[in-house]
Amino acid sequence: MYASPNVAALVAGAAVLAVVGLTAAMVDGSGTGPGPGATPAEVRVGAAAAEEPPSAVEDGAYPGAAEILATHNVRLIAGDGHILFADCATPPEGDVGVMKVRTTEEIGPDGTGLICFKVTARTGRLDLEVPAVYEIRGDGLRSGAGHRGTADVRTDDGDHTTVPLNPSGSVQVGIGADPQNEPTTLVRLTVTG
16 A cells, blocks of 8 residues: 555654653643653553543443442442433433433432433443332433333342333333332343344
8 A cells, every 4th residue: 555755744743743742741740641750651541541431341340330329329230331320411412312210219419319321322231220210211302212222120029020111202110100019120221222
């Protein structure tokens, strides 16, 4: 493959600028790099860590789960990183917003029993424990929008049920489906498309 001398010069120049910028961040103590005396490898790792959120893909454990449990009383266990705990005020992207889970428990940012999840890919999985769930609303803001998927719920007696999610509407579970039903704990959200 042939690259013109101009293209080769541009690529080489960009590489030099990147190294100079990283070196400056290492030695000037400006706060943009790991600090004086850092090796180029530490700069690269530090820069990557500063730019990217923690990943749930490597070991499956949900990043920040302990803090979310402490501040929102929501137990997030594991997932593939495609269903994320989110602020319910997250702006929609087109006709897709956030999935909303309602419970009779005092959970969530203000203790009203409402928590939300943002789906970031076509498919995803999140294992969690949210007690006394009575409604799950899909993330679609109009008919035909939103993600298809399922919710796995469990009663205190250990009975598991998988219910299909309505991409642009609500599904009642546990006492939401019938006040005589046992309360249900949401144990998994799965998005299939």
